[in-house]
Amino acid sequence: MNAPFPAPIGQPSGSTSAREQHLASASRFRDRLIGAGVLLDMGVEGAYGRSEAFDAATEGVDRLFVALSAGDGAEAMRFPPGFPRTSLEKAGYPKNFPNLVGTIHCFCGDAAGHRRILSCLDAGEDWTDQQQTSDLAMTPAACYPVYGAVAARGPVPVDGKRVDVIGWCFRQEPSPDPARMRMFRMHEQVFIGGEEAAQDFRAQWLDRARDAAGRLQLPHAVDDANDPFFGRTGQLMAASQRERALKQELLIPVGSDASPTACASVNYHVDGFGKTWGLRLPDGAPAHTACVGFGLERWALALFRHHGLDQRAWPVGVRATLGLA
Amino acid sequence: MNAPFPAPIGQPSGSTSAREQHLASASRFRDRLIGAGVLLDMGVEGAYGRSEAFDAATEGVDRLFVALSAGDGAEAMRFPPGFPRTSLEKAGYPKNFPNLVGTIHCFCGDAAGHRRILSCLDAGEDWTDQQQTSDLAMTPAACYPVYGAVAARGPVPVDGKRVDVIGWCFRQEPSPDPARMRMFRMHEQVFIGGEEAAQDFRAQWLDRARDAAGRLQLPHAVDDANDPFFGRTGQLMAASQRERALKQELLIPVGSDASPTACASVNYHVDGFGKTWGLRLPDGAPAHTACVGFGLERWALALFRHHGLDQRAWPVGVRATLGLA
Numbered sequence: 001m002n003a004p005f006p007a008p009i010g011q012p013s014g015s016t017s018a019r020e021q022h023l024a025s026a027s028r029f030r031d032r033l034i035g036a037g038v039l040l041d042m043g044v045e046g047a048y049g050r051s052e053a054f055d056a057a058t059e060g061v062d063r064l065f066v067a068l069s070a071g072d073g074a075e076a077m078r079f080p081p082g083f084p085r086t087s088l089e090k091a092g093y094p095k096n097f098p099n100l101v102g103t104i105h106c107f108c109g110d111a112a113g114h115r116r117i118l119s120c121l122d123a124g125e126d127w128t129d130q131q132q133t134s135d136l137a138m139t140p141a142a143c144y145p146v147y148g149a150v151a152a153r154g155p156v157p158v159d160g161k162r163v164d165v166i167g168w169c170f171r172q173e174p175s176p177d178p179a180r181m182r183m184f185r186m187h188e189q190v191f192i193g194g195e196e197a198a199q200d201f202r203a204q205w206l207d208r209a210r211d212a213a214g215r216l217q218l219p220h221a222v223d224d225a226n227d228p229f230f231g232r233t234g235q236l237m238a239a240s241q242r243e244r245a246l247k248q249e250l251l252i253p254v255g256s257d258a259s260p261t262a263c264a265s266v267n268y269h270v271d272g273f274g275k276t277w278g279l280r281l282p283d284g285a286p287a288h289t290a291c292v293g294f295g296l297e298r299w300a301l302a303l304f305r306h307h308g309l310d311q312r313a314w315p316v317g318v319r320a321t322l323g324l325a
Numbered sequence: 326m327n328a329p330f331p332a333p334i335g336q337p338s339g340s341t342s343a344r345e346q347h348l349a350s351a352s353r354f355r356d357r358l359i360g361a362g363v364l365l366d367m368g369v370e371g372a373y374g375r376s377e378a379f380d381a382a383t384e385g386v387d388r389l390f391v392a393l394s395a396g397d398g399a400e401a402m403r404f405p406p407g408f409p410r411t412s413l414e415k416a417g418y419p420k421n422f423p424n425l426v427g428t429i430h431c432f433c434g435d436a437a438g439h440r441r442i443l444s445c446l447d448a449g450e451d452w453t454d455q456q457q458t459s460d461l462a463m464t465p466a467a468c469y470p471v472y473g474a475v476a477a478r479g480p481v482p483v484d485g486k487r488v489d490v491i492g493w494c495f496r497q498e499p500s501p502d503p504a505r506m507r508m509f510r511m512h513e514q515v516f517i518g519g520e521e522a523a524q525d526f527r528a529q530w531l532d533r534a535r536d537a538a539g540r541l542q543l544p545h546a547v548d549d550a551n552d553p554f555f556g557r558t559g560q561l562m563a564a565s566q567r568e569r570a571l572k573q574e575l576l577i578p579v580g581s582d583a584s585p586t587a588c589a590s591v592n593y594h595v596d597g598f599g600k601t602w603g604l605r606l607p608d609g610a611p612a613h614t615a616c617v618g619f620g621l622e623r624w625a626l627a628l629f630r631h632h633g634l635d636q637r638a639w640p641v642g643v644r645a646t647l648g649l650a
Contacts (some may be wrong), residue, residue: 078375080508083407183405
């Protein structure tokens, strides 16, 4: 758990000036990526189009994740970028991370409402005041829809069930740091089962994440971390999460050397998700759960940062690991 | 353009009773898919999880689309499931399809706003009244972000530029018909160039779409179609689109035999998008644009409908075309 890097941006120990220096450096990296055509500017912060080269990098990291998981017997599940708002609420997300939530809103009006939209559009005014909250919200982490889907099937074995899931995630945190996208893909493996097996899962994936970074020739370190819980109560929850060592991150410098980026995270929820979602072991006790997530865009950005903007010139071993022709 | 099938659901000629019969049949098909574990119920209409088998089918259709495009020299671009709301407005989407729009809303409040969310959640009341319209909207068709990205680079050649794009799309039309998802993936090829070449593109892709359906052993027909423009003015626009034959669909029975589903559509925008997005030919005239879209989930559903719920028992030729091991 020794980390040669300082705490990443957003962690309690980051000072304002360290944050500003990081953002300035990250913003310059973003401009270089856009200038070289690796990312496509969409005119808003944290949302980018992706070139063939960038897409090839994320696909390569994805293949590596699949290779690391080979033999795990994980069941693949795939979900769309939005999921039921009631599930977001059940997961406690608006309570813990209200500032990161994205809800999807829709128009339920008639011809008169439509005329109002048209006149607002014509006048260059906000036309969205008739939008109503729908039953869907943006998915904040790829694994969120998994727990309910598994719970619906009945108890899980003590030695555990593994689910492989990849999906688009949304978090409302606009930033000039290209590693802090608002829409990004996460490839995750979820473990649901007994306490001991859940802890083994965690140790196994920390090793695999280090192995991935090594094979991709990326400087890295593992450190304890916490989720960005909102507000003053949130600070207590974050401190407790760190104290109990429930979250570890694999950190790689992306936007700046001083504030490395979490490219993989391993999370142990003890039996909290088991209780929330009604996940049971055969004896009726709540299951323990854990998950690992690889942020595909962050790994891709790390590759461009450390091996250069010209993908063809990346080290032969790195290209081979990524399966690039 | 002869079509052995009646007009698809949602088209002007569909009577209420034909619509009800279609939905009853489609809903039974959905229940069979969920019962067999091909789709995963998410508890809301039009949003589903996907099993390994369903994912393999969409991946196979995607590979077929790529094979059909081989040699086209299309540049790949990828975009996230949301894009700038100003781009949605520029494309005229809230004007023409207000009922299908999804806007993404976020919380911009402080500790007091958070306390209000918490008390609403505790009381089981709506907590979303503080959500504010963000600068992002759900992308309604995969090609929407392409036009602005290409326009930013300057004029296109008369013989045209092709862009390959695949992405998640959102349309707010909850339905028990599994072929009418609210979140789905579309693989598209976009053409931007001269008038004649744009029309050639259209003819080429209608042939390719028919070829794809033939190789997948799916019953199919091509027919003129229109977009579901909103309201009374919308009916006039739809009629004009049909009269000018600007949209053709490849129809395959999915939810019912009587009302086949558009699994591919070929659209010619004349120079409308060229003018909107500032897409220019070398002589300064607005470029003509066209696009073809394959709805990956709809093709997958057609395969399960016609070849059975057990993917391993699909015809050998179909499995080979899809690249299934």
